[in-house]
Amino acid sequence: MKPSRTPAEILKAARQRDSADKRGRVLKAVQDMLHDNRRITFATVAREAGVSSWLVYAPGLRERIDQARARQAAHSHHDQQSGRKVSTASEQTDLLLARQEIKRLRTENDQLRQQARVHLGQQVEQLSNHDLVDRVNELTEENLRLSTAERQATTQNAELQQRVAELEGDLAAARTSLRRMIRYQSR
Numbered sequence: 001m002k003p004s005r006t007p008a009e010i011l012k013a014a015r016q017r018d019s020a021d022k023r024g025r026v027l028k029a030v031q032d033m034l035h036d037n038r039r040i041t042f043a044t045v046a047r048e049a050g051v052s053s054w055l056v057y058a059p060g061l062r063e064r065i066d067q068a069r070a071r072q073a074a075h076s077h078h079d080q081q082s083g084r085k086v087s088t089a090s091e092q093t094d095l096l097l098a099r100q101e102i103k104r105l106r107t108e109n110d111q112l113r114q115q116a117r118v119h120l121g122q123q124v125e126q127l128s129n130h131d132l133v134d135r136v137n138e139l140t141e142e143n144l145r146l147s148t149a150e151r152q153a154t155t156q157n158a159e160l161q162q163r164v165a166e167l168e169g170d171l172a173a174a175r176t177s178l179r180r181m182i183r184y185q186s187r
Contacts, residue, residue: 025049026061030068040069 005013029048033040045065046053056065 022049022051022055023058023061026051026056027064030065034068034072037072040065040072 026045026049029045030040033045033048038044042056042065043053046056049056055061
């Protein structure tokens with residue numbers, strides 16, 4: 001029989017498993033980014049792996065990331081010399097265009113949100129005061145009907161309780177009378 005582990009040993013084993021899992025996610029993220037030819041930085045690796053940025057600088061991981069970055073830089077240099085890589089000026093132009101597109105889309109998004117608010121406001125306003133007054137009147141009538149029904153039920157309940165009391169009195173009198181008859185008959 002194995003001796004039971006202490007809570008500290010269990011916690012240590014759990015932390016080791018968690019650490020190994022996170023390190024594995026970092027290495028997988030680096031491989032995926034290399035495979036997809038995405039630019040590797042420590043921040044993007046951390047974000048891709050879903051880990052804190054300090055972990056990617058840990059011994060063992062930092063070296064692997066640096067190797068991947070060096071491999072990517074060498075590949076990029078080779079691509080630029082062969083004419084397959086886009087120039088920095090071209091990348092900056094693309095970035096500027098992308099920023100302008102993002103700005104345009106944000107403006108469009110704001111306009112659509114405003115239109116949605118206006119449309120929603122119009123729908124709410126279409127419920128005129130007349131509709132609201134009608135609804136209030138319906139609810140008031142229903143409240144009156146329920147109040148009347150409650151008063152009737154209360155009155156009926158009181159009458160039934162009085163009837164029960166009368167019947168209990170009659171029953172007690174009948175029992176007393178029956179006992180007298182039984183005594184009289186047994187003499």
